[in-house]
Amino acid sequence: MSPQGVTNPRLGDDELLFSRDLDGRLIRLDKATADQLDDEVTIVIDDRAIRVARAIPSVDSQGRPLLDDVGRVIPRATTIFDAAEFLTDAVAIVEPDGTTRNDETGRVIHRRRLPQDPRPARDELTENPIPILCHQPHLDPVGVCRACVVEISRIKRQKRRTERKLLPACQHRVEDAMEVRTIATSPRVKTTVNMVVELLAADHPSPCLKEQTSPGTCELEALANRLEVGVPRFAVRPARTLDKSSLLIAVDHSACILCDRCVRSCNDVMDNQVIGRMLKGYEARISFDLNALMGQSSCVSCGECMVSCPTGALTFKGSVGNDTFDGLDPPAEPVSTHQLFEHLDPEIRRAFSRVSPAFLEFNAGAVVRRRFRPGDIVCRQGEFGATAFFIEDGQAEIYIQGSLKEQPKDDASGVFGFLKRTIGALRPTPQTEGRDFYLPDASITLSKENPTAILEKGEIVGEMSCLNGYPRSATVRAGLNGCTVLEMRRNVLDILRRSRSFRERMDRLVRERVINIVLKSVPLCSTLNSSQIKDLSKKAKYRRFDPKEVIIRQDDLAIDPTNPLADGMFLVRSGFVRVEKRQADKSVDLNYLGPGSYFGEIALLSGFSPTELGLSETELGIDLNEIRKLSEPGRRTATCSALDHVEIVQLTAEDFREVLKTAEPKVKRSVISSALARLESNLLAARAQPKSFDLPQIDVENRSPLLGEFLNQGLMGAQSVLVLDLEKCTRCDECSKACSDTHGNVTRLIREGLRFDKYLVASSCRSCHDPVCLVGCPVDAIHRGPGSIEIQIQDSRCIGCGRCAENCPYGNINMHQLDELMLSVSSEHQPPMRVARKATTCDQCHSLPGHQPNCVAACPHDAAHRMEGPKLYQLVQAATDFRVNSVVS
């Protein structure tokens, strides 16, 4: 996405404050600045006042903040539309009975749909009073349709003056003491907006293709009806061409109102750079590449343009297969778009209010209703979940089986399995004295005495597992009266997250859950009781880092309250962290840290005196002095950076000191002695010669450090790497042939890749801990298997957009051109989807009995193995040590 203020404007336009960027979009020349993020102004919209910051952080479509080259947040000016959004969120009060009231007047503001009205009903005042057509909250504003114009008055020369012109709220910045009138309170604005919409409607066939297929889904016609515009008085624009060349999307240029939403979705959200504008005046229209037909352009058919199109200009020609929930017990019932928009539960209704109907129609079956009988399992702990649940009715109970790190493994069979289960049943259950269970997939902390909890309707559960690809950490069971849930796929959750209010609600939940679970899982906090944990969790910070982002830098101060980003210690919730030390002009990799570990404590221990930590005159005090001797007190001894997507909980230095001071002696001993051991080991590693993996061609001067290469290849997060022992491998290609036999004569592995000593890491899916290939699939065709780690691509859903292949950093997903157009599974009501290519990746032959991948099973020479990344590292290290010793001796 190119946020406002990042694209270089082409200067020389006549407009004073505005110019056009390279894409021809209107942008402001005066950029928002970082200090405006904290500078608040008061603005009055329709007689309701709200205080907002002058600028807010730029975010992408999923709400992730955009950073500049040095890692600072890029500010974006707060617009009047943004302020109206904040105001709407602030005033909407949801009553338990499902009605929505305004907090000031108490007036009921949710109107139920009339039976004869085919259009979705609207929560008239719970939605923003400023209508939008060309704007979407997740897109950069361009102000081309002017449906959002408002009347502005502001103080000029000590006098309040109303602007002569009406200005677009999507783009106009907030100012202090600004008063804004919208269509709700200003007849002038109402008349103007009506005129704008009438003019747009005249350029648009009514009903358009979208409206014909699904009434109420064309945003322009819905807005015209809402404003009671009626039949346009102007001459209707002559019909334009209909482009049906794409297999997936029909382009009706007659229905296009040139709002540019498709252009921004294609270029900014998906970064495909296919759609643009061409010609001018009445001839202006959207084009694909250099005016190619859509089917002949470089369009990858991801469907994002179609989802964002407010009219019937871009419509889908078929919908994706909806067989995902087939064969489930209890069975999945289809949920229509109208049912979601009109849902009785206000939380669910609000969550779906911003979702494009086209998206839900295209992904028919992505949200289903399931009615669980009392005691039925909704989702099971330890399974990989590809769906999240909205509790629609009834209650659900949550419980966990054993500690969070001991996931149940019921796969042992035969005599040994029987013995294992018997012995396991005889063992006492692990005790967690004085501590509560915590469930990251639910918003409830469970006490040890009663490890079950109740989730009420309107609550969401299972979303973390659905989004991050980790196994579910709790089992959810239907309550005494059963429960009804809306089960939805990851792509639905992604779309829901485009709504700021939903995103903030989810982020808040995730933040609370992560901080709690991390604090309760570290030995350092093991002696704290619930209230102490609660206090600490309020002060702890939850932070997320992207790959290669630096978390702490070597030689920085560790105890520095003025620099809250660097102050304190860090607990890793998920992802991997690289620990490296700078020596002379090069960096040496010391170690890497995975989930459950912590770092930053060495500098804190050396920065505080033994007295400050209550350790003087003890043996621990001596260890502490040793740490101070080996490192520069209070300074970071190494640089830590994210290797993949990392979630961190940060404790301030002062909190760390307090916790350590009050901790039991055994906890203190453990923390300090492990810090000392880590420091000594780091010093040794930094002094040691880096080891080479490219032996036996020993080149001492130029050899690469093994650990660095291992980390650069992301092998630390691999759960199932295909490794070939090249000393045994006769290059017979049986592995590739077996793979090809299993997968319709298309192999999913390439017997080439990086070498580590005598081991070759073949190009085949590794089932990463952090599967970035799952992110952003527009139809959620790719996910993990329910009970295992492999990544599966559902053939019936894949639309061949190639997003997963682009996301995979290791090139292990391939796109295959289909000779004959493949028809996906279709239902009675949906036309079949046709695609020209499909993505394929190794699914570890999950459908075969025995679950051994065929590439490994077919190797006659015992050369092919599947293993975890760290296991490979151990093997390579052992082989390298052996060779080095042989050469030396």
Add this chain to the structure above:
Amino acid sequence: MLLNDSKNRPWMIAVAIVASVAILWFAYETIHGGVRLNGRSTPRVAFGIAGGLICLFEMLIWPRKALRKWGQKFPIGSTQLWMRAHLWLGLLSLPLLVMHGGIYPWGGSLSFWLMVLFLAVFFSGVWGLAMQQIIPGKMLKDLPGETIYSQIDFVSAQMRIEAERIVLLTCGKLGDDQLDVVTHSISVAGKARATTTKVAYEAIPNSEPLLTEFKSVIAGFLCPDPIFAHYLSSPQNRPKNPPRYRVPFSPLRDSQTAFVYFRGLKLLLDKAKAAYPAVDTIGDLCDRRRQFYQQRRLHRLLHGWLSVHLPLSIALIILMWVHVFVSLQYL
């Protein structure tokens, strides 16, 4: 399969025991009888039956391999189990069948040729096994740049295109038609979209000798013309198999002479020292191509024995059935 593998130890011990017992029995019967055992003696018939069954079993690895899909659905044993059994029972068959033949002489012409055939099959297999012990290690050591055997020619064509681009850029001869070649090379590499990358590179004056040498020596070595023409043709019109070719006679075939050649080329480019990095890059490409040629040789050594082993095995089985039929006439 590497013999130096702990998983082979049980097989090794079992085969050694069975072979020892068979030899002791044969020796005992021979010494005890005082005369050479005839073909109808119990040990020789027993060894013949056992050896014949082993030969039949050895042949079953062929259909097992061809019908590998069955192995996914039916419990017919793992591929490794079959390979170990093939290997060790095959080794066991030698003492059994030699003793079945009465050690020496091997009887009539049918028996003689059957034994010759068996020994040819046996030693071709042993040769293959020996190659499997040596060559993978050698390839690991000597060929860090090896690629998939069937892709050697394709990768070579890519390397020639890459080298050509470097040379033309260096000499300032990259015209529109050559740009097409660059674009084509990218599209055949399987990318979703054919894109042309802008290369910021300035032509180096006096670097023409590089182009001359490339055309006369380097291009043909990197990828012989028939192969290059094969891969430049459009995928739709391309024959399934590339034409056969021999390793071109070139100073670049050997690393020593290649070193001398590139040193000489640098001397020719004495007035265009800025072209040296390009020469080094082309030298690296030639080095990798040399590895491909060596890989081809080693691969043929590693797998070539199968073209002897397999047809002879079929002939052996046919002749074995004739031998059984003829032998039964004498009972």
